[in-house]
Amino acid sequence: MNENLKLKxxxxxxxxxxxxxxxxxxIHAQVSSKSKLFSGASATFGAQANSNVSLVDAAMPGMLPVINEYCVEQAVKTGLALNAQINNIxxxxxxxxxxxxxxxxxQISQFTQPIVGEGEITIDVDDNNQTTIGIERLHLEQDAGKSLHDQHPTKSxxxxxxxxxxLMEIVSKPDIRSPKEAGAYVKKIRSILRYVGSCDGNMEEGSLRADCNVSVRKAGEEFGTRCEIKNLNSIRFINQAIQAEAERQVEIxxxxxxxxxxxxxxxxxxGETRSMRSKEDAHDYRYFPDPDLLPLEFTDSFVQGIKDQLPELPDFVKKRLVNEYGITPYDASILVEEKDFVAFYEQAATGGDGKLTANWMISELFGALKKENLLLSDSPISPETLRELISLITKGTISGKIAKDVFAEMMISRKKPSDIVEEKGLEQVSDDKxxxxxxxxxxxxNQDKVKDYLSGKDKLFGFFVxxxxxxxxxxxxxxxVNKILKEKLK
Amino acid sequence: MSNKKSIVDIPTVNKIARLSRLDIPENSKQSLANDLNNILGFVANLDEVDTSNVEPLASVTGHKLPLRSDIVTDGNIENLVLKNAPESSSGFFVVPKVID
Incomplete structure (x- = not known):
């Protein structure tokens, strides 16, 4: 067990x-388009079965695909945000x-000549661990339909x-070394997609899903044979699946x-993985260029036009938060995961203690919201009330410990912290007398303890405090209390 | 195919047939293999031409890939979509159970 604790x-x-x-x-990311990649049918979810289907989608003979310009722009935009090579053809x-x-x-996909080539992103794994993950490619492809297997005993x-x-399929290089890194990678990709607006990144609704390729090796050895775990739709499942699969492989x-x-x-x-396809030729997809579609070509100025309109990306905002508010890069990386985290934070931290605000937001507020299963947008605590709470701490009106009680009360009653402090008489006593x-x-x-202390039992100081x-x-x-007590007990 | 000698044998025919979900009668497999070899041999003639300095040509018309705007212009034709389905129910296609 002890050895396990030391494992990286x-x-x-x-x-x-x-x-x-x-x-x-x-990662398969659904493009945030209104209509489909090659047809004018709606791309929204939740409609009545087969109502968002054109004759192109149903593959009726003679139908021809025509590409959606918006989808092309989103792929280029995302590629630029991934610091990747954009392929004009x-x-x-x-x-x-x-x-x-x-x-x-x-499936119409891109095989040998994808729209986006190699790139890289930086991920924050924890407080002092930043690493770069290579991007192999990004290509555009069609999603498949949906099969329901539980409607009938013998029919689908x-x-x-x-x-x-x-869909944009974003393929990483095999640069990821732990489930934790995989989670950080997915989070980073998701926030990039959301910042540029090319995908809503909603894993619950399936607009972002991941396939994980996992192998194991002894340090320094060649890559082992890999297995692919399909269709994981939450970061928790990605974590669990990778761990389970790697352990299975080690055992074998x-x-x-x-x-x-x-x-x-x-x-x-x-919590285990199981084999999905056994036929060894199931992967023989016999790719060939789609004769219905000419190569996709665009000019440098098309790419430049998209580049000029790129919004602030997570890494940029992160750097700004570190510089302007003096917070750690890891805290900043958590705050930039979502645009509304940043907006909330900046409103709460402006004119106050940036570091303390980040700590309270990440550990207290996020923790409390998670417990209540709430989104930040539903938070009973607003940026203004959080800012007021922080300033009560920094001004010395209340102690950090009391602030936690006030915070808990704010979560329930939505009251202003100053009102809670006044109502309950929680103001910190800072008067010397x-x-x-x-x-x-x-x-x-405690006369006896004072004697003990004065005769050398230094540890008793904490007791008096x-x-x-x-x-x-x-x-x-x-x-x-510390200062005055020290003087009195000389 | 990079050389004329590439030979399609019966196991290859079986594999292609399986991937294409085609049921090929045993007695036509050899002639199919011969046909495929002839086709590949014909295409392999191109290897005799030096194309190292020739740009790949995707279209002889000079047309570019047309793009369309992201507007919903189609759909809500369930009846047409399902019209040829051997079986359907409440708007779904119904097929023999397929589970991986």
Missing amino acids: PGHIQGETGIWEMVIGLE SVFDRKNYFYADLPQGY YIDLNRTGVA LEAGGEINQETRLFDTSS EILKLIEKVIAD GQVMKISQGKANPGL
Whole structure:
């Protein structure tokens, strides 16, 4: 057990030594378009079955795909935000496979010449751990339809509303080394997508999903054989699935077995992965350029036009927060995850203590909201009331400890912190004379301990501080109590 | 195909047939293999031409890929979409159960 505690994230202690995870992610992000990639049918979710389907999507003979300009712009915009190579010429290919929810018998995707090539992003894993993850490519492709298997004992029900909706597939390099890094990577991609507005990043509704490629190796060795875990739709599941899959692989390898390269599914109830496709030629997609579509070409000035309109990106905002408010890069990375976090923070921190505000927002406010299952937009505490609370602390009106009680009260009653402090008489006692009175009482009540202290039992000092705080009901200014007590006990 | 000698044999025919969900009668597999070899051999003639300095040509017409604006112009034709379906129910296509 002790050895396990020392393991780095992403390492697995096996019988034969320590194994390292090697992870690559394919993120499927639904483009925020009104209509589909190659047809004029609506791309919105939740409509009546097969109502958002055109004859193009249903793959009726003679129908021709025409590409959506907005989707092209979003792919370029996202590529720029990923610091990636933009390819002015790219090609659409047919990826051939048979499935009931794929009426064409192929998915239009991009294989050898994607619209976006190599790039990289920086992720913040924790307080002092920043790392760069390479982007292999980003390409545009069609989503498939939806199969419902639970409507009938022997039949599947097919809804083609999602068929042909535009996806951006963002493929990372195998640079990720732990489930935690994978989570940080997905969060970073999601915030980039949301900042540029190319995808709403909503994992619950399926507009962002990830496939994880996982293999294990001993440090310094070549990459092992990988397995792909399909369709993970939350960061928690990504974490669990990677850990479970890596442990499964270590167990097989240590027993002298081999890993079969295969597609696996994560069973969220058992927490294990299981094989999905066994046929070894299931991956033989026989890609070829789609004869219905000419290569996608655009000019440098088209790309420049999009570049000129790029909004502030998370990394830029992060740097700004660090510089302007003096907060740590990791705290800043949490605040920039969502645009509304930043807006809230800046409103709350302006003119106040930036660091303290960040601490309170991240650990107290986010913690409390999570507990209540609330979004920041539903927060009972507003930027203004948080700012007031922080200023009550920095001015010395209340102690940090009392502030937590006030905060809890604010969460329930939505009252202003100054009103709560006044109503409950929580104001910190910072008056020398009053504190002296409290100290004198504690000394008088504990003569024996005072003797012990004066004869060398230094540790008792904390006891006296504690007693003073106690009889002041936590309201005495701890700094002053320390200072005056030291003088009195000389 | 980079060389004329690439040979499509019966196992290859079986594999392509399986991937294409085609049921090929046993007695036509050899002639299919021969046909495919002939086609590949014909296309392989192109290898004799030096194209190292030739830009790939996607279209002889000089047309560019047309783009359309992001406007909803289609849909709400469930009846047409489902018209040829052998089976449908409450707006869904109904097919034999397929589960991976």
